[in-house]
Amino acid sequence: MKFTINRSAFTAKLNDVLRAISSKTTIPILTGLKMVVSPQDVTLTGSDADITIQTVMTTEDDAFGLTVDQAGSIVLPARFFSEIVKKLPDQQVTIEVSDGFQAQITSGSASFTINGQDAENYPRLPEIETTDTVKLAGDLFKEIIGQTVIAVSNQESRPILTGVHFVLEGTQLMAVATDSHRLAQRKVQLPEAIAQRYDVIIPGKSLTELSRMISDGSETVELRIAENQVLFILGETWFYSRLLEGNYPETSRLIPESSETTVELNASSFLASIERASLLSHESRNNVVKLTLGPDANLAKISGNSPDVGNVEEDIQASSLEGAGLEISFNPDYMKDALRSFGQSEIKIAFTSALRPFTLVPTEDEDNFIQLITPVRTY
Amino acid sequence: MKFTINRSAFTAKLNDVLRAISSKTTIPILTGLKMVVSPQDVTLTGSDADITIQTVMTTEDDAFGLTVDQAGSIVLPARFFSEIVKKLPDQQVTIEVSDGFQAQITSGSASFTINGQDAENYPRLPEIETTDTVKLAGDLFKEIIGQTVIAVSNQESRPILTGVHFVLEGTQLMAVATDSHRLAQRKVQLPEAIAQRYDVIIPGKSLTELSRMISDGSETVELRIAENQVLFILGETWFYSRLLEGNYPETSRLIPESSETTVELNASSFLASIERASLLSHESRNNVVKLTLGPDANLAKISGNSPDVGNVEEDIQASSLEGAGLEISFNPDYMKDALRSFGQSEIKIAFTSALRPFTLVPTEDEDNFIQLITPVRTY
Numbered sequence: 215m216k217f218t219i220n221r222s223a224f225t226a227k228l229n230d231v232l233r234a235i236s237s238k239t240t241i242p243i244l245t246g247l248k249m250v251v252s253p254q255d256v257t258l259t260g261s262d263a264d265i266t267i268q269t270v271m272t273t274e275d276d277a278f279g280l281t282v283d284q285a286g287s288i289v290l291p292a293r294f295f296s297e298i299v300k301k302l303p304d305q306q307v308t309i310e311v312s313d314g315f316q317a318q319i320t321s322g323s324a325s326f327t328i329n330g331q332d333a334e335n336y337p338r339l340p341e342i343e344t345t346d347t348v349k350l351a352g353d354l355f356k357e358i359i360g361q362t363v364i365a366v367s368n369q370e371s372r373p374i375l376t377g378v379h380f381v382l383e384g385t386q387l388m389a390v391a392t393d394s395h396r397l398a399q400r401k402v403q404l405p406e407a408i409a410q411r412y413d414v415i416i417p418g419k420s421l422t423e424l425s426r427m428i429s430d431g432s433e434t435v436e437l438r439i440a441e442n443q444v445l446f447i448l449g450e451t452w453f454y455s456r457l458l459e460g461n462y463p464e465t466s467r468l469i470p471e472s473s474e475t476t477v478e479l480n481a482s483s484f485l486a487s488i489e490r491a492s493l494l495s496h497e498s499r500n501n502v503v504k505l506t507l508g509p510d511a512n513l514a515k516i517s518g519n520s521p522d523v524g525n526v527e528e529d530i531q532a533s534s535l536e537g538a539g540l541e542i543s544f545n546p547d548y549m550k551d552a553l554r555s556f557g558q559s560e561i562k563i564a565f566t567s568a569l570r571p572f573t574l575v576p577t578e579d580e581d582n583f584i585q586l587i588t589p590v591r592t593y
Numbered sequence: 594m595k596f597t598i599n600r601s602a603f604t605a606k607l608n609d610v611l612r613a614i615s616s617k618t619t620i621p622i623l624t625g626l627k628m629v630v631s632p633q634d635v636t637l638t639g640s641d642a643d644i645t646i647q648t649v650m651t652t653e654d655d656a657f658g659l660t661v662d663q664a665g666s667i668v669l670p671a672r673f674f675s676e677i678v679k680k681l682p683d684q685q686v687t688i689e690v691s692d693g694f695q696a697q698i699t700s701g702s703a704s705f706t707i708n709g710q711d712a713e714n715y716p717r718l719p720e721i722e723t724t725d726t727v728k729l730a731g732d733l734f735k736e737i738i739g740q741t742v743i744a745v746s747n748q749e750s751r752p753i754l755t756g757v758h759f760v761l762e763g764t765q766l767m768a769v770a771t772d773s774h775r776l777a778q779r780k781v782q783l784p785e786a787i788a789q790r791y792d793v794i795i796p797g798k799s800l801t802e803l804s805r806m807i808s809d810g811s812e813t814v815e816l817r818i819a820e821n822q823v824l825f826i827l828g829e830t831w832f833y834s835r836l837l838e839g840n841y842p843e844t845s846r847l848i849p850e851s852s853e854t855t856v857e858l859n860a861s862s863f864l865a866s867i868e869r870a871s872l873l874s875h876e877s878r879n880n881v882v883k884l885t886l887g888p889d890a891n892l893a894k895i896s897g898n899s900p901d902v903g904n905v906e907e908d909i910q911a912s913s914l915e916g917a918g919l920e921i922s923f924n925p926d927y928m929k930d931a932l933r934s935f936g937q938s939e940i941k942i943a944f945t946s947a948l949r950p951f952t953l954v955p956t957e958d959e960d961n962f963i964q965l966i967t968p969v970r971t972y
Binding site for chain 2: 291294297298301302303316323324325326327328329486487489490493494497522523524525526527528529530531
């Protein structure tokens with residue numbers, strides 16, 4: 215096995231594959247990076263058993279300046295190998311395995327020889343045999359992930375809640391996540407109807423990692439769903455994730471259909487106020503902020519009080535305030551996550567009572583995106 | 594106590610004082626920030642008992658937009674208070690203590706009330722009664738710190754070695770540090786002779802913190818040395834550090850007077866080679882890199898070998914290589930620290946034998962700056 219490649223283009227691809235590789239793994243060979251060299255291309259694979267990332271660099275793509283002298287394959291220690299490649303002195307790097315499983319890495323005046331392993335011992339990739347493909351703009355898919363993954367549970371006690379529930383049917387994609395204290399739901403129209411209905415739960419961690427690989431303004435992301443795997447195709451890079459098994463709880467009934475009090479305000483300026491108030495609540499024993507609305511239409515304020523530390527009070531700028539007066543307390547960290555997902559938008563927050571979940575929606579598109587937060591009982 | 598001040602200028606000064614304040618302290622009031630307000634100015638003080646930083650903001654300095662309504666003093670929880678000030682909505686902030694030790698912080702629509710403590714309970718500052726002052730350009734003083742503090746010991750077993758030894762006499766300042774494996778020494782000519790001889794040991798941690806406060810291209814740093822304290826004056830900010838007690842070991846005899854082999858090379862390109870070789874040595878059990886010089890004048894290379902991991906070899910570009918052939922092994926991390934202190938300079942490395950300390954000096958100024966490293970015996 216021997217090839218020469220442009221070092222910075224190679225480094226970028228190594229970084230992509232490294233996202234899947236963890237140094238904490240129960241399968242030692244998965245700390246390695248698999249390299250398979252054919253006369254036409256070099257394929258890199260990294261995996262932590264949950265996520266597998268595979269990328270192909272072809273001789274046809276000038277960006278890689280790839281010359282293959284001899285086909286072959288090897289598994290090399292991933293972090294160590296990529297650190298070496300990053301620090302090499304020359305523009306080009308040559309990687310050669312002449313005998314056994316030792317790779318020689320040469321660049322300019324520097325030469326490393328590092329011990330690797332037989333690529334035959336690397337686990338097989340999952341096979342995804344579906345031809346049914348869903349295509350979405352990269353930006354939009356990144357937005358869907360960002361808006362829903364915040365509500366995913368971090369606790370392994372109910373593993374199913376650590377994923378985002380995707381339902382694809384006809385021309386609609388719905389993504390929903392809840393950790394039982396809050397919920398985030400986003401609906402998107404697909405460019406064309408899909409043949410089959412899909413109902414899958416994708417681990418939040420996989421989506422977060424995938425989202426980091428989608429560069430801003432990037433091209434289409436292609437989804438292919440199989441029995442227990444999902445494949446995302448981003449150009450020459452294939453991202454596999456296992457699916458969570460089980461039935462996701464019914465979430466549609468959690469969203470209240472009517473409200474008693476509504477307030478409209480700017481998400482980003484309200485976020486700044488909540489961030490200030492949370493400075494105090496984080497110092498307190500119970501991490502709670504109180505929102506007071508009406509009954510006077512001019513009254514909208516947030517407040518927090520902790521006898522040990524002090525108190526905070528801030529008037530809120532609301533563009534509209536309707537309905538019954540209300541005092542409601544909530545975890546400001548849930549509110550911050552939800553508000554960030556709206557960016558600079560104007561939003562409408564709708565309340566039923568001080569003890570019932572309340573909802574946040576963008577005023578310009580109330581039907582397709584909703585955040586829900588359960589309040590905290592303070593007495 | 595009541596004053597109003599420009600929030601961003603105040604934040605910058607808070608950040609300076611916060612450098613001295615640790616949340617891990619055995620004296621609880623030192624987690625606080627002391628504020629003393631007079632009709633003319635506001636003085637902030639922070640301390641961890643080793644370092645004390647004090648800064649004054651005057652009504653005369655327009656940058657602060659300071660208006661004092663009422664004099665007074667208070668100690669406020671430092672981190673919490675500064676986080677609040679950073680996140681407030683308005684350009685201005687008003688701080689008021691009306692009764693007891695509660696401070697009200699108001700800015701725009703936001704208002705915080707936080708619990709403080711009586712400033713009378715804050716420890717007194719050390720008194721420095723000397724009038725003997727040494728003035729140095731900020732850039733130069735930062736350079737002296739950066740070049741010597743790298744050789745300070747991190748181990749508390751010999752506390753005296755955790756400091757940098759400063760000797761000031763006539764028109765010369767000498768700074769030297771050693772952790773017994775390496776040594777760094779810098780000499781500087783003072784602009785004018787000082788009346789008294791000073792021989793003090795300043796904790797490395799204090800110098801590192803001080804160095805961060807000296808902005809690039811900043812003005813003069815003024816030194817005043819007393820019995821067990823040193824004071825550095827940077828404009829309106831006073832930085833106090835305790836001195837280490839005891840006698841610093843005699844270091845001048847450690848520096849060899851002659852050499853058998855010398856090599857001249859560029860510090861920054863040699864640093865890049867050592868950084869690469871250290872990737873391998875860090876994976877190995879013994880963190881050692883070998884340098885081979887001559888006897889052929891064209892032979893200069895570094896290498897490393899670890900049977901478990903692999904090996905590395907790199908030819909070095911030397912502009913001159915003289916004297917006997919040599920193989921010498923050393924800790925690459927010591928070499929990296931030393932090389933970084935020379936920046937882009939050409940340097941001369943002089944060796945006596947494979948087991949004796951070797952020295953690095955800039956070729957353009959061999960007398961005033963020296964780094965010394967003890968090699969590692971590998972057999």
